[in-house]
Amino acid sequence: MVVAALTVIGLTGVRAAPVPQAVLNGEQQIAADTAHSLRTAIDTEASTVRRTASAYPATSTSTPVVTLKALTSARKAVLGSALLDRRSGRLLATGGRTVPLAGVDAARTAPTSRAVPPRLVTSGGAPQLLYYARVTLPAQQEDPNQDYQTPNRPARQWLLVVSEALPTLTAYGDGRTAEVLDAGGTALATAVHGKASPGGADSGLPAAATRAAHGAGTGTDASGSLLGATTADRHTVAGWAQVASTTGPGDTDHLGLVVLTSRAVAATTTTADYSRFALKAAGALAAVALALALALFFSVQRPLLRLYLSAGRVARGATQDWPTASAELSRPVPVHGFGELARIGRALDSLRRQLLGESGPEDFPARRGPGYRALAVLGVLVLACWAVPMVFLLNRVDSVTAVPAPVIADQQARTEIATGRIRQSLNQSYTDLTAAAASLPGRTRAAQTAVLRRALADHKQYRSLYLLDRSGGITLRVGGTPLRTRVHVPDGGGITTVNTSGRIPVIAGYAQVRAVKGRAKAAGVVLFGEIDVKRLNSILPRPKLGSVWVTDAKERVLAASVGYQAFQSLPNSGLTRLVRSTQNAPGTAGTATSEVHVSSSGLSVDAAAPLAQSGPTARLGWHVVTAEPAAALQIPAVQAEQRTMLAGILGFSVGVACLGWLHVVVVRPLRAVAVLGERLAGGDRRTVLHPVNHDEIGSVTRSLELIRQALAERDRASRSTHAARPSRPVRENSLQR
Structure with a gap:
């Protein structure tokens, strides 16, 4: 009933406002x-x-x-x-x-x-x-403005x-x-x-x-x-x-x-009111709960109470004197219900007859009909009939109309902003590297080392700074060991990827070191700055933007806001198609685009944008791709689906928990008492019945223990009487006389 009330409260609160x-x-x-x-x-x-x-x-x-x-x-x-x-x-x-x-x-x-x-x-x-x-x-x-020096x-x-x-x-x-x-x-x-x-x-x-x-x-x-x-x-x-x-x-x-x-x-013209659906779903759950409660009342609770009274009556008859005991034991024990309660009732009636001396120990068949465990399983199935449609069928989101067009446009705009932020970072890295390269000509090796060390300390985005000669060899390096260097020294300057495979993408900026007049020609000497991918990854995440990836010209991942493997493909083919759709024509930089995708993980709003159309990153052909799950957006249709699924899961979980509690507290103790009662009726007088529960089942167990003690005492008395009876003398044969 609580889950039904929560279903009404949760779903009636979902309404389509003029502006979502x-x-x-x-x-x-x-x-x-x-x-x-x-x-x-x-x-x-x-x-x-x-x-x-x-x-x-x-x-x-x-x-x-x-x-x-x-x-x-x-x-x-x-x-x-x-x-x-x-x-x-x-x-x-x-x-x-x-x-x-x-x-x-x-x-x-x-x-x-x-x-x-x-x-x-x-x-x-x-x-x-x-x-x-x-x-x-x-x-x-x-x-210089003073006439004296201090x-x-x-x-x-x-x-x-x-x-x-x-x-x-x-x-x-x-x-x-x-x-x-x-x-x-x-x-x-x-x-x-x-x-x-x-x-x-x-x-x-x-x-x-x-x-x-x-x-x-x-x-x-x-x-x-x-x-x-x-x-x-x-x-x-x-x-x-x-x-x-x-x-x-x-x-x-x-x-x-x-x-x-x-x-x-x-303004949104479509209306979304889930009040009627909430009342129907809550009413169906209340009907299921009521049906289960009635079934448990008539099949478990009432028969158990009657058995409790009958067991107490038989126990009193077993422990009282004969005139009173005869009155208590003369009435048969009615067998109510089915399963374990019926088994205990039949065993109790057999014990009553044994106390009266009408019969001896009785064996019960090993194969029996369904018990209360089957009733609990049936209750779970009935709950599933309500929960499964709530979780998998009802209020499902229509991928075409669920996400408003402004939300899709906002995802594209945010992707363009993220693209500008990454482009700004890479451009600044190149600008800083160019400034460092401009200060190197004409200096000694020690002075160049000092310049590079200062640049590395000032610009945390670099892992290392190093100079390459014409043959591609490193002539000067500060910072960490480069992950990989270029074999062929490039001309000009810009941002590049040094490798196309491996565990870590090697992204570097490079700038030419100009020659100094009157000195040996230094053309071909290039200053490289290896950019730390972790620093690039750190600027990608933004609240409610979802997952962000930076891909190269072949749609392979170079950086991401979530865990990734270098040069792997995007998580699904829909994102790859979206990246390719940003190209207006072969060889062009393209424009940003966005759309709604349906994948195995659900509905998501995705967008892609080219990194740059000019500047040092224009020739890279990189893209920025984002994917925000629709479940994270406050859209009425998505909220209704989420709350419907939550109600189904919650109702099923609470119902299963209650039936599981019933199995632990009632069904399992009843099964144990049924086994002990049948063994007692079959002649086992040595097994002591210990009451575990302080309820009706515990009272039935105590009554059976009193009956066992009475039967055991009667058996001992019978054996003692038989042992004390004198034996008759044997007459001699006439021939012997």
Whole structure:
């Protein structure tokens, strides 16, 4: 009855809303993924600025102007730069656009042990990010603005301030708008994809998203979803997420940025009400439970109670004096029920007759009819008749219409975001490797080793860095031993796979080391950076995105968010076909695509997207594939199927547990008592019957033990009387006389 009530409660709660919860959850995750990409871009830029400043070889002759130019000239993203004296806060040099330094207190920046986080400012109506880095000067550094020198002056620091625009914001998914909001809800950047229009979005969403973000607290990666205005048959669905670190204090925690994504989706016109089905299923289960209860009452409980009374009456007759005993034993023992109770009843009536002296021990047939164990098995089969349709037949999901189209589109958009995140990581690896290769020419071997060691320490994505000569031999290496190296030295630069088989995919970036004028020609010397696949795997998982794979041009797995074997095929042929369908024409990069697949593991929403159409990864032909089980999505049809299956499993499990308990507590003790009763009726007076249960069955056992003691005492008395009777004398034969 409890399971029936839970079935009603669970299934009546499944209803089809105008906007399914799965659509709201998908928009929330898209906003979170966009915020994650934005946070990664800001963190990477801040680390690059600090790393460039710390690697700059300042000398006693370095001037602020030369230092500032050396630190910023190679960076195209820099809008303006400034160099300040950290002790006095005095401006030493500037470059590019004017840097808004209002509010920058160089003397009171973060302690030396901590990095200075970026700062969001507005200059000329455009938002900018100020990145900070310390430039350490060697001891006895001369100040060119002073007329005197102080010997043994301790090391001093300059503060580098770089102003850059916000990282490029990208909106994924047709009809979607993405915005970056500041702490006050003002839009700092907007991106539109397809036919979406920023002016058409709900004007109240930015304020609502900012309030929700403030309510979640600062410095967290909180996210959520909102339902905006409704126009005709379309609803505005929005998602928001804070741009903050997930693993503790980060560079973006103090910026107060919030990402807001929104799109208009068609309202769901189909209705889904499972109340009537829930009542029918619960009523059927209640009818089954009632039928089983009545069957057990009339076939087990009532016959057992009658047997309990009869056994007590016979036991009283066996232990009382003859006049009273005769009255108790004169009535036959009625045989009720079947199986074990009938066997005990027949044995008890035989014992009654033996007490009266009407008969002796009686043997019972070895072959008997069905017992109460068969009744328990029949109860399990009856429960299965209700549970099996609930688990395997009823409320099955229609793979064509179950998953709403916006959910499929959201999976594709999230796959494109994941593709951009992987592409950003690989491009950054190549950029860092190119910068390291540019600093190698003209240096000694020891200096080159120091450069590579510093690059390896700064860039955790590399396993090892090594130089190859024209013949493919390693001339210099730092870090771990390369898993495999290229036999033929490539030209140019980019990302490549070094092997096509083995236990671990070897992915590496490479860049040419240019020759130095006036020295031996160094063309063909290439710097390789072997990328750690574990680092690549670590950026693939995202909440509610499902399984993620990175495949090569032959649809073989190179990296995955779940356990995998290198260069193996995708888990099912449907994913392979999906990857191939991204190709518009032979040799083209292709476009992202998504669809619903039905496999042996169930229904899933899958998507695939090419990794890159340009840049160092464009020639790889790699793809990113995702598969999210529909069971993890809050879709009414899927929820109804899950809860129907759960009700069937729960009802069957509880019923089997109850019948199993009945077998342990009632059926098995009855079988034991039936065997002992038949043996007692067959003449076994030595086996003591010990009551195990403190219930009616235990009382029947105690009554049989009293009967056994009475019969054993009567047998002993009979033997004693026979032994004490005097023998008759033998008469002599007449012939003997």
